[in-house]
Amino acid sequence: MSLLKSVIAAALAAAFTPIVAFAADLPDLGGKNVVIVTENAYPPLQFMDPKTGEQIGWEYDAMDEIAKRLNMQVEFRNSSWDVMIQAVSDGQYDLGMTGITIKEDRKEKVDFSDPYMRSEMFMLVRGDEERFNDAAGFAALEDGLVGAQAGTTPFFVAVYDVLDGDEQNARIKLFETFGAQVQALYTGDVDLVLTDGTAGQGYVKSSDGALKLVGEPMGTEDFGFIFPKGSDLIVPINAAIAEMKADGTIDALNTKWFLDYELGQ
Amino acid sequence: MAHSRPSSDRDFPYWLVAAAAIAIIVAVLIATNDLYLQVLSIVSKGVWITVFVTLVGFAFATLIGLVLALMGLSRSLVLRQVSRFYVEIIRGVPILVLLFYIAFVGAPGFVLAWNWLTLPLQEAGLVDALKVRDISLMWRAIISLTIGYSAFIAEVFRAGILSVDDGQIEAAEALGLSRFQRFRFIVMPQALRTILPPLGNDFVAMVKDSSLVSVLGVADLTQMGKVYASGSFRFFETYSIVAYIYLLLTVGLSLALRAFERRLRKAGNNGAHG
Numbered sequence: 198m199s200l201l202k203s204v205i206a207a208a209l210a211a212a213f214t215p216i217v218a219f220a221a222d223l224p225d226l227g228g229k230n231v232v233i234v235t236e237n238a239y240p241p242l243q244f245m246d247p248k249t250g251e252q253i254g255w256e257y258d259a260m261d262e263i264a265k266r267l268n269m270q271v272e273f274r275n276s277s278w279d280v281m282i283q284a285v286s287d288g289q290y291d292l293g294m295t296g297i298t299i300k301e302d303r304k305e306k307v308d309f310s311d312p313y314m315r316s317e318m319f320m321l322v323r324g325d326e327e328r329f330n331d332a333a334g335f336a337a338l339e340d341g342l343v344g345a346q347a348g349t350t351p352f353f354v355a356v357y358d359v360l361d362g363d364e365q366n367a368r369i370k371l372f373e374t375f376g377a378q379v380q381a382l383y384t385g386d387v388d389l390v391l392t393d394g395t396a397g398q399g400y401v402k403s404s405d406g407a408l409k410l411v412g413e414p415m416g417t418e419d420f421g422f423i424f425p426k427g428s429d430l431i432v433p434i435n436a437a438i439a440e441m442k443a444d445g446t447i448d449a450l451n452t453k454w455f456l457d458y459e460l461g462q
Numbered sequence: 463m464a465h466s467r468p469s470s471d472r473d474f475p476y477w478l479v480a481a482a483a484i485a486i487i488v489a490v491l492i493a494t495n496d497l498y499l500q501v502l503s504i505v506s507k508g509v510w511i512t513v514f515v516t517l518v519g520f521a522f523a524t525l526i527g528l529v530l531a532l533m534g535l536s537r538s539l540v541l542r543q544v545s546r547f548y549v550e551i552i553r554g555v556p557i558l559v560l561l562f563y564i565a566f567v568g569a570p571g572f573v574l575a576w577n578w579l580t581l582p583l584q585e586a587g588l589v590d591a592l593k594v595r596d597i598s599l600m601w602r603a604i605i606s607l608t609i610g611y612s613a614f615i616a617e618v619f620r621a622g623i624l625s626v627d628d629g630q631i632e633a634a635e636a637l638g639l640s641r642f643q644r645f646r647f648i649v650m651p652q653a654l655r656t657i658l659p660p661l662g663n664d665f666v667a668m669v670k671d672s673s674l675v676s677v678l679g680v681a682d683l684t685q686m687g688k689v690y691a692s693g694s695f696r697f698f699e700t701y702s703i704v705a706y707i708y709l710l711l712t713v714g715l716s717l718a719l720r721a722f723e724r725r726l727r728k729a730g731n732n733g734a735h736g
Contacts, residue, residue: 232595236679237689244693250504275689276599278678283566289595376692 216327223435223440226269231430233260234274234281234290238374241399241454242296255454256294259313261439262446265397277373278346282306285423291430293423298370308426312419316393318354319410321400323382331412332359337387344387347371350418351391353426358415359391368407383407391415399460481713488706501690501703508686509707515600515672515682519607520665526608527615534620545616552613557606558674564606565678569597603675607668615664622657623649655726662719666712673708683707 235243235256243254252273264271276284278295285293286306296316299309320332329335334357335343343359345352352369360366370387372378377392379400392400394414401408424431441447492498533545555563573592583589626649634644676685687704691697 233681238692240693245504245689247504247690247694247696248500250507250690275681275685277677277685280565280599280678284599287566287570287594289599349691374688374692377697379698382692 202217213389216266223266223436226267226433229269230272231291232265232272232274233294234276235293236278236281236295236374237275238278238439239296240376241396241458241462243294244354248330255314255450256296258450258453259441259447260294262441263434266437266440267367267433277380278349282423285425288425291428292434293422296420297423298418299421303423306426307423308428308431309421309423310431311438312421313438313442314420314451315417316341316396316420317414317417318391319394319397320416321379321382321387321390321392321408322398322411324404324409326388326409326411328388329411332415336360338388340459341389342368342370342387343389343391344370344372344381346373346375346378347393354391354415368436379408393418396455397453399458403460475495478717481635483583487568492703492706497696497699498703501694501696501699505683505686505700505703506688508681508683508706509711511600511675511680511682512669512672512684512711515604515607515675515680516665516669517602519611519672520668522604522608523611523615523664523668524661526612530612530616531619531623534616535623549613549616552609555610557610557671558677560610561603561606561674561677564609565599565602568605569602570594573597573723600675600680601677603678603680607671607675609669611664611668615661618657618660618664619653621660622653625656626652658719658723658726662716662723665719666715669712670708 235252237243237245237252239254241254243252243256245251246253257273260271263269276290281293281295282297282303283306284290293307296314297303297309299312303309303320320335324331329338329341335341343355345355353372355369356362356364356366360368370381372381375392378387381387382390394410397410401410422434438447473606492502530545533541534549536538536542552560573594573596576592577584580589580592584591598609610630630652631644634648672682673684676688679685681689683704687700691700694700
């Protein structure tokens, strides 16, 4: 080995040592079997590929990567959002991932991981909407309807930040999936859907001008994975998330799914 | 029979010809459209779950319904009242509510009770403690449909059995037939003719109600459609296909049941005259 080569090798070794050492810090779960539940109805976090029917998305990629780093076997199952927190709390599944906002009242039922995604909520409206362009404007529009999925963060924002704090407000139309809300927006059944900005951009881009985002971001929310209370998976998965943030894996996933992937194609 | 009311039963089935023609046209449309084919290839993966949930649920519900009906007609006051209690209570709860209740109150409660009961066996190392996840959401859904439908089917059986004339039973008694023989050879063959049409209705209804399992995320036809539509934003295409498949199932089943009833009626008449 020439001197130059060994210098380069030494430099490379020095450069990679921190990462290698960091990786070595991650616990090895020894092939532990982990049952993960998701909804498959929240593109681009998790959804069904319209062409192949395969389950794909940001969260699948992230979870596969976490599984690789921690040496665990993941098994994906599906449930609807309505029952997911209860099912994870009951121990039906080891982990839930569906872009779940970390919230205090949910912590009574389940434990959360550290946040893996931060999202800002925006107002998604039809492209030709001219009656309002912010939350106050919508609130003042008496026959304006907002679509939401019961028990989700956009639902609570719609109730408490946009409307009058009455969860029974007749101006809120409930839907069972996020996609159904967007469809209702298209067809004119509702006039507004609240969505996180990154996913909202995806819809706007694929809508060919039929949809647009308006207004200021309405506060931020952090997404975390959920676990049954006291799960021993939380510490290792938090370590893996931290590592993936540090080495750019999370950024790469954001680029792949929020910028490069064309929804609805 | 000379003055019988007009009945669609004896008409030439023009409706069926029309429905079959539409079904064939739609099939051709689907086969020649890439988008529809794509939707079909994916949502149809849910058909087997729908069929499985319906068949298993209906088989269990029929069995339990028969037992409940017999209990309701038994000589024991306790059995009669237990049967009545079950039927009245269960019949009053919507299937969807029952589904949530069984899934998230019933199943965890059952696991708790089971583990408590088998504690000595667990300590002896004979059985493992049951975990909530050992009962899949699909089985919870099947159990819910079974419980819900068994109450209705019990009433169908009860009405059928009561429709058999008392004189027949007395005659059978006079001939020295045992209780079981009377039921098996005298009551049931006649009751079946009354029972089958409404039982068939419940069967078809259950094919449709099996779609309720999608609220738990069980991957049946409806759930596949729901998930597909939310990822592709193609609601019209997706639910057109889903409705088409359900119609093939339900109308096909109705026709099969009708044919079966007709055969049974013929056999019954031949028996009576022959």
